Amino acid sequence: MSGPRRTYAGGVRGVEFVKGHGTENDFVVLPDPEGVLELTDRRVRALCDRRRGLGADGVLRVVRAAHVEDAPSTVDPSGWFMDYRNADGSVVEMCGNGVRVFATYLVSAGLAEAGEVVVGTRSGPRPTRVRADGVVTVGMGPATVTGRSTANLGGTSFPGFAVDVGNPHLACLTDFPVDEFDLTTQPAYDTSVFPKGVNVELVNTVDAGTLRMRVHERGVGETRSCGTGTVAVVAAALHAEGQRAGRRTVHVPGGTVQVEITEDGSTLTGPAVLVARGELDADWWAAADR
Ligand SMILES: N[C@@H](CCC[C@H](N)C(=O)O)C(=O)O
Numbered sequence: 001m002s003g004p005r006r007t008y009a010g011g012v013r014g015v016e017f018v019k020g021h022g023t024e025n026d027f028v029v030l031p032d033p034e035g036v037l038e039l040t041d042r043r044v045r046a047l048c049d050r051r052r053g054l055g056a057d058g059v060l061r062v063v064r065a066a067h068v069e070d071a072p073s074t075v076d077p078s079g080w081f082m083d084y085r086n087a088d089g090s091v092v093e094m095c096g097n098g099v100r101v102f103a104t105y106l107v108s109a110g111l112a113e114a115g116e117v118v119v120g121t122r123s124g125p126r127p128t129r130v131r132a133d134g135v136v137t138v139g140m141g142p143a144t145v146t147g148r149s150t151a152n153l154g155g156t157s158f159p160g161f162a163v164d165v166g167n168p169h170l171a172c173l174t175d176f177p178v179d180e181f182d183l184t185t186q187p188a189y190d191t192s193v194f195p196k197g198v199n200v201e202l203v204n205t206v207d208a209g210t211l212r213m214r215v216h217e218r219g220v221g222e223t224r225s226c227g228t229g230t231v232a233v234v235a236a237a238l239h240a241e242g243q244r245a246g247r248r249t250v251h252v253p254g255g256t257v258q259v260e261i262t263e264d265g266s267t268l269t270g271p272a273v274l275v276a277r278g279e280l281d282a283d284w285w286a287a288a289d290r
Contacts, residue, residue, distance in 0.1 A: 014280040018105055019054060022097030022136075022272045024224035024254025028056045029105050035067025038289070041089025046288035047280075048087035053288070054280075057223050058095060059085040060102050062111075065120040075120035080106055082121050086219025094123040094166035096227020100136035100272035103128040108274055123166025130272075137269040140228070141166060143235035143261055151200045152188040153181060158202065161236040165266075168198045168218075169232035173240060178202045178214045183222040199226060203233045211237060212251045224254030231266050234259040 015037065018029040028047050030037060039061055047053045061083035065071045068081050070091075075081060082102045084095045099119050106112035106119075107130050119126045127139040144164045150157045151172050160172030170189055187200045197218040204212045213233050215226040230250040238246045238261055247260045257270035 014282040015285050016279055017054070017277070018274055019056070019276045020101040020105065020272065020274040021254075022100045022225065022227060023252055023257060023270055025058075025095075025097035025226060026056045026275075027058050027060050027095075027098055027101050028054050029060045029062060029101065031062045031105075031109070033062070033064055035063045037061065039083075039085070040289050041085070042290075043285070043288045044085045044089040045087065057087055057217070057220050058098060060095075060098050060105075061085070062102065062105065068120075070122065071120055072122065072124055074124045076118070076125070079118055079120050079125075080111065082119050082126075084121070086217070087221075088219045090219040092122070092167055092219065094121050094126075094228055096138060096140060096165070096229075096231060096268050097225055097270070097272075098227070099126050099128060099138050100227070100268075100270060101274070103130050103136055103138075104134070104272040104274060121166070134271050134273065135269060136272045137267055138227070140231050140266040140268050142264075143231045143266045145235055145239045147193070149190050149193045151202075153183075153202075158187075160201075161239060162193055162198075163232035163235050165228040165231045165235075167228055168194050168196065169201060169229055170194065170198045171201045171203060171229075171233045171236035173203050173205070173233075173237060175204070176202075178204050178212055181214060183214060183216045186221075187216055199229055199232075201226070201229045201233050203237065205237065206251070209247065210249045210251065214253060225252040225257075227257065227268050227270070230257050231259050231261070231268055235261055235266070 065081035066077035129137045158172040163169045234248045
């Protein structure tokens, strides 16, 4: 299916889609098992546009890993691969909220059994557990604090930790109330530390077990939640306390998730919701690439 599919009597059917979100970080899911959909960066930008498209923070293409050229060798080629794109069309490694929505879609479409589902990503395989109540736990792999850096917002510098969760984060722990930040523009950061860009989190400690976070995502802007970001801020908070393992509840504008960091890796637990299913208009899809 390189474009819209021809059906009976010469009619043209559009491209199938599902819309979903995880703590209001929202995605267009595009089923493409054989990897034949021409998902250009222009089409991603059009799909994610909240006025001329469906509107989303990103796109999740559902494809067998064998059809993805840059799938890592650690991913089973016969398994499902989450080909994630940011709203600006950039292809990046990993999306924690996206993986929960992706696994939920696989189960709802009958492409995987409820329970344990392994999702291939550019950061490697991510085991998920999809529960009947819509809550999904994802094995997020290691969350590694790689150093210190600063973000600058409105002329003020905020110190933070660089954290690698398969994608890059700058987690800034601050006493300044996160609800009061203006995140309409990208916080400035050190491009020598983050040459490929970075997701910037601002974090308050609510109590010993709870954090509150806002995020400006690379390739998107401010979002209501970032799953990898929640893991990054818990890793940073533990690191700041000299701990290597622990659990936190993280509140984001779009909801609440649970994060656990262990010596071996990390898990993210939170909701995933499928909102709608449909078909993109064939003419719109064709025009979206121009
Ligand atoms: N919203 C995602 C992260 C998506 C990728 C990020 N914008 C990047 O460029 O690394 C999440 O839930 O983790």
